[in-house]
Amino acid sequence: MSLSRKRKKELRRLQNDANQLWENQQVLVGHAADVAREAGRQLGNLNREQVVPVIQDTYNRRVAPVVDRGVKLGKHVVDDKFVPIVGGVVGSALTAWDVANAKRHGVAVQVRKAAPQKSGPGLGSIIAIVLGAAAAVGVLYAAWQALRADDELWVADDPLAAPDA
Numbered sequence: 693m694s695l696s697r698k699r700k701k702e703l704r705r706l707q708n709d710a711n712q713l714w715e716n717q718q719v720l721v722g723h724a725a726d727v728a729r730e731a732g733r734q735l736g737n738l739n740r741e742q743v744v745p746v747i748q749d750t751y752n753r754r755v756a757p758v759v760d761r762g763v764k765l766g767k768h769v770v771d772d773k774f775v776p777i778v779g780g781v782v783g784s785a786l787t788a789w790d791v792a793n794a795k796r797h798g799v800a801v802q803v804r805k806a807a808p809q810k811s812g813p814g815l816g817s818i819i820a821i822v823l824g825a826a827a828a829v830g831v832l833y834a835a836w837q838a839l840r841a842d843d844e845l846w847v848a849d850d851p852l853a854a855p856d857a
Contacts, residue, residue, distance in 0.1 A: 763821060763824040766816065767814075774816060
């Protein structure tokens with residue numbers, strides 16, 4: 693099919709206009725990427741300067757005391773309730789074992805009631821501290837994930853070629 697000169701000229705002009713429009717769009721997209729990058733940077737600064745201190749203050753005023761009370765309660769339950777009960781049961785069982793062995797061998801055994809002195813934190817307090825620290829780390833990680841800036845906006849580095857007509 694052959695086109696007249698006038699039609700060819702109009703088509704070339706239309707293709708040039710389309711190419712010019714395509715280049716203008718590429719420049720516009722480049723500027724939009726720059727604006728988005730700067731907005732992300734400013735959002736990160738705002739996050740660092742305004743949001744994080746408020747969250748840390750709220751955490752220190754509201755969450756940390758609750759976690760501390762939970763740790764103290766856990767230590768109290770384990771050290772003052774669980775350990776003495778288990779220690780008493782195990783001690784009674786060992787005393788009964790020793791008495792049975794003494795009777796079998798014909799030797800009298802005197803049972804002493806001296807309580808051993810504690811030295812340092814007990815197993816319960818160590819477990820409570822570890823659980824409290826794990827909870828604090830979990831809260832901080834969740835806050836960090838929720839508030840971190842997303843700087844990975846995708847923008848093409850090289851302009852795409854205009855479609856040929």
